[in-house]
Structure formats: structure tokens, C-alpha cells
Amino acid sequence: MTDRIREFLEARRRAGRDVGPCLVVDLEVVRDNYTSFAKALPDTRVFYAVKANPAPEVLSLLASLGSCFDTASVVEIEQAMAAGATPERISFGNTIKKERDIARAYALGVRLFAVDCEAEVEKIARAAPGSKVFCRILCDGTGAEWPLSRKFGCTPDMAPRVLEHAHRLGLVAYGVSFHVGSQQGNPNMWDGALRSASSIFRDLAERGIQLQMVNLGGGFPTRYLKNVPAVKAYGQAIFRALSKHFGNRIPETIIEPGRGMVGNAGVIEAEVVLVSKKSREDEVRWVYLDIGKFNGLAETTDEMIRYPIRTEADGSATAPCVIAGPSCDSVDVLYEKEPYLLPISLEIGSKVLIEGTGAYTTTYSSVGFNGFPPLESFVI
């Protein structure tokens, strides 16, 4: 929470415009985060993961700071370019692309693509000839709050064949990527993946192909309720692992922070719609907010991300409650398995501030489930 956000929200309330939940993102925090990444990993290019928050103001700021962009679709490529990024600063990082989207990206000037299988390599060879490709590998996500599924990447032993296939088809077999899991709390988790990557580099070198780049992915955490290591610690751990596995031939590296770039820059203001109990004997209150899983807080699914919630009554006596969203959908419950402590004095109409919500909130919103509009967003 910053003074700028606090002042913005106060002005919004005074103007009587606080009729629904909204996210406020402070660009000064985004700027600080970018600077921290650049300092912690001085030889690494930053590719901001646009999907985390594609607000034009965020993209423009990052473009002006020199950031590159990791994109998931042609629309995101266009958003990055509209913000001032030239195409050589854009990676089409989705391993699942339609061939016509690859062709559109190529026409826009993009020359860097992710793959994890031979079929995707073939699409790129046809639709984006001569481009650079990096192969995503599966790696261990232990320590991540949101470990990734096996959806993206192939096993490390399959990667050399994928990259060699690219080379044979006239593409530049450029490197290896991996992702150690979202909200990764352990800076040492890059070590194992870098060991795999270096092994792939050696394997390809034996086949006469010189890989050049390791994409270190995202996973850099933002602070929710628990403290997380500073970006500096990640930089040091990654540099140690790079030296250990690549010796004095350290490759070009890139990172793809999303949550780590914008998560702590945003605060959602929401309103308590109802406080009730299910029976006269219940000890736990239900607190219903005007924001839930379908209009911004999708990442509370399975209670994986536990956002800090601030209220005007903080410091007064608290009691456990279940927190739920406003929709007529019974899955729209935010925290129930582990009830959340909120002030007893919280009542209908009270405002709450949900911190650390700059990433993965606005675009996760449904287009209009139950007639509720997508989360309103302000970037200041």
C-alpha cells in the first residue's frame, strides 16, 4: 500500500465513485521492481510476462525502462508494440500457437518463439522461417506456492531432438527455457533446472549446434501474507548456479517476471456486502465481499494465494470468518478451509483493501458472470 494509492482511493470515495470494487496500480512500485530485477541480474534481459497485467500504462512504463516482453498471443504482441516495444524485444512465449498466429507474429517482426515438441517446431519453420526458437523443459517446481502442471515443456532428454529438428528445418536453435513454478519461495530451485539446461547445451554442441540462451522463466514471488526472499537473493542464487553449471561460458539469459513485477504494485478496494451466520450456533461468520473468484480473485482457487486484507478496524479484536464473493455461484468462496481472521467490528458497507493484487486479477475477471462487470482498474 502506497501513499499514492491511498490518496487516489480517498479521492474516489469523496467523489462518490466507489460503487464497485477496483484495482489501483502504482507505477512507482512497478518502476522500483524493474530496477530491482535489473540490478539483481545485471546481465539478464527482462521479458515482462504481459499476461500478469497488460494495462497500457504498465506496458508503456516498462517499454520506456528498456524491458522486453513475454507474450502469450497475437493480441499481447500488439499490446506490447502499442506500448512502444519494437518486435525484437518481444518473445512469443506460448508453446501452444496456431500456425496463423505464428505467421501474424512473424509479419509483425517477432523472431523469437517457444516450443516444446517437434510439431510446434514445424509450424514455426513454415510460418516464421529462420526465427530463433527455445525449447521449454519440464523441471521440478517444489517450493512454489503454485507449482506448475506438466502442461508446458518436454522432458530434458527430449529437448535435444526438438532443438536439432529446428536446426534442420532452418530455424536458429537458440536455447532452453523452464519455469520453476509460480510464487517460488526458494531461490535455489533454479539450480536443478540449470543443470538440465547445461546438459542440453553440451548435447547440442556435440551435434554441432551452439545454443546461446537460457530463459530462466518467472516464478519470482510477490509478498502476500508471508515474507519472501528479496530479488537480490534470487539474482545471487541464479548467478551461482549459472557459474556452477556453465563455468566461464555463461550463456545469454533472460527472465520473465510477471507477478514479481506487478503483484505488489496493486491494491484492490472492495466492500463488505453482507456479514451473516448460517445457524444460531455457528461460531464462524460469513463475510461476503463485492469481489470474488469471477471478478478478480480467481487466484484464490483452492485457497492457493492468501492475500493480505486490511480494514479500517485493524488492530481491534478479530474472529475467524469465511470470506466469499458476491456471485450466485457456490464455488465463489475465497477462504473457507482455513478461515481468515478479520475484525469483529467489520460490518456491511465497510471497505477492505486487498493487497498484492497487481498481477492476475483484471484479466482473470469474467466478462460478465452474474451481470457483474469485470474488475475496474486504475493505473496511477
Place this chain on the structure above:
Amino acid sequence: MTDRIREFLEARRRAGRDVGPCLVVDLEVVRDNYTSFAKALPDTRVFYAVKANPAPEVLSLLASLGSCFDTASVVEIEQAMAAGATPERISFGNTIKKERDIARAYALGVRLFAVDCEAEVEKIARAAPGSKVFCRILCDGTGAEWPLSRKFGCTPDMAPRVLEHAHRLGLVAYGVSFHVGSQQGNPNMWDGALRSASSIFRDLAERGIQLQMVNLGGGFPTRYLKNVPAVKAYGQAIFRALSKHFGNRIPETIIEPGRGMVGNAGVIEAEVVLVSKKSREDEVRWVYLDIGKFNGLAETTDEMIRYPIRTEADGSATAPCVIAGPSCDSVDVLYEKEPYLLPISLEIGSKVLIEGTGAYTTTYSSVGFNGFPPLESFVI
């Protein structure tokens, strides 16, 4: 799948407009469903649950057929009215409402509101004086494919106090509602809830308050992969339970079908974007579609709803596969725990038809996660 939908999709393909996934809803099926409900429960008013699919054409058809509407928000009330429903045919069925939204509904003419606690009753007494309220009670959701959480409703023993409170504040204590769980496969599950409802009726009568209505909720299933009982069986079971618990004083009843009204009226056409394996030894292919959890198929969460998927190669040899969506989000996997059998000959660019997708698809779509647009929808 109907001939009309098939012809529509063929024309779309011929016109080269099949560049992304789309939902096609056949109004003839919606009309048949409405007629089945009206026949199976001739003395029951139908309140279509707008949230299931608020397409204007669907609402207009239902309004013209005489349907009433169960709404979750002021926007849905406005949608129903724009489709031709008069306010006395609209229920504000969300138990979680802002007082200013109650006031707006009241100003629009709505006089029927759901409650499940005294605090909500007080809001309605202030913002919608003299209106009818029904109290939602918790009930057993055994047998439902998607059993509801405890989010909505109070225990049956608390309901009389809530309704008496409404009566004291000048509201019409009108009745009781419950929901036996979404996609409820057992028509006899209404019996227990109706027993609770009749007990509340008697309790209130002893306090000098005559309740008039039982809202039987939704839960009427649509056919996915397994057969479900016909609406007629639900009508018979409900009538039996009503007679058993209310004798010859059967109250006014309403139902709130959503999925049962539009689920089987819709088919999504999607495209295979990638077919791959994670390692050379893997037996299970990954099939990636251009539709996933964030642009229409949110109800595959936890693999609860298993949609029938048709392909042009149906009838040929099949093999198990994991099915995933197109986004750069590792949770965007549709079926993995129990792999799905699809034809071995399925390849990149193949079209697939996902049946039973008329409900809870378009509005569950994210506003633009990963730059992918919300699910396109056609009503024919």
C-alpha cells in the same frame, strides 16, 4: 447437436470465419426444454436462471413463452426487462445484495427477493418496503455432480426467525427456497428439502404468518456423457414429495432451471492447436484446444463436468489423452486425472464439437486473459 447448428457451423467454415472457438445455441432446443418443464410441472412457475446464459435472444424467447426470471444482479434484471419481462416476473434471487442494488431493483418494479439472514432482511425492509421475501435454507446436495457449498442459505431451524423478522419489518414473509445441487441426478432429492420447507410453513403458521410459496430451485441436469432422468421424472418426484409433506394444501411453487434450460441447446466448435507428448516414452498424448478454462470451459475445474467431445474421426481407433486449453496458464488443463479417449487420427487443425455447452460458458469467459477474447456466441 442439431441440424440447424450443424448447418450454421458449416456455413461459418465455408465463409472462412472459423478462426476461433464459438458457441452456437439453438433456440428450438430451448423452446423444447421450456415446454418440457411447463408440462412436467404444470402448476409451477418457471424462473429461468439468467446467469446460465443471458444471451438476449434466449431471454426474449423465454419471455415470449411466458417464463419468469431468476436474477443475480441489477444488470441481469435489466437484461430480463430488455427482453420483455415485466418486473413482477422477476426474482432478485441472490442472497447477497448491496442495499443500493436492492433500491435500484425496487425502483425498476421488482418485488420478490431472496434472503438467508436477518441483516439481508433489514436491507430489503429499508430499500424495498413491502416486498415479498423468501428464505433460502441449506439442504442435502447428495447426488449432485456439483454439490453446492454452504455459501447460500441458513439452517432450516434458523429460517422461521428470519421470516418472522421480515414480517415484523413490514415485508411479506412469502416462502422458502432451497437448491438441491447443480446437475442433480436424483429426482428424489427434493423430498428432504420439502420436508424442511413444510416444517417451516407450520412453524410460521403457529406464529400467525401464512407462507405461500416454495422455490424448488434449480439442479435439473442436462445430458453430458451420462444419461440423466427426463424432466418428467423430476416433475413426478417433486409432486409426490409436495403431496406427502403439504397434503392438500400444496403451496405455490417456482423452479429456477438454468443448465436444464439451455445446457443441451449449445455446442462449442473448437480447434486442435497442438498434439504432442512430453517424453518419448509417454503413452498419453496432450491435445491442446483453442478453448480452455479461461475462454469458456471454466466448469471443467476439478474435472467436474465432462463434456461429450465429437470429432470428424469418431468411430476410428482411439487412445487416451490429456486435454488442455491454449493459455499460458498451467491450471488451464481440462481433463487429466481421468484421461479422455479421442481418435488417434486427430491432428493439428482438426475441429472438435463440445456438446452440452449452452450453459455457464460464455459469461464464465475471462475478459481477455492471455489476450484471448471471450467466447464468441451465436444464437440461432
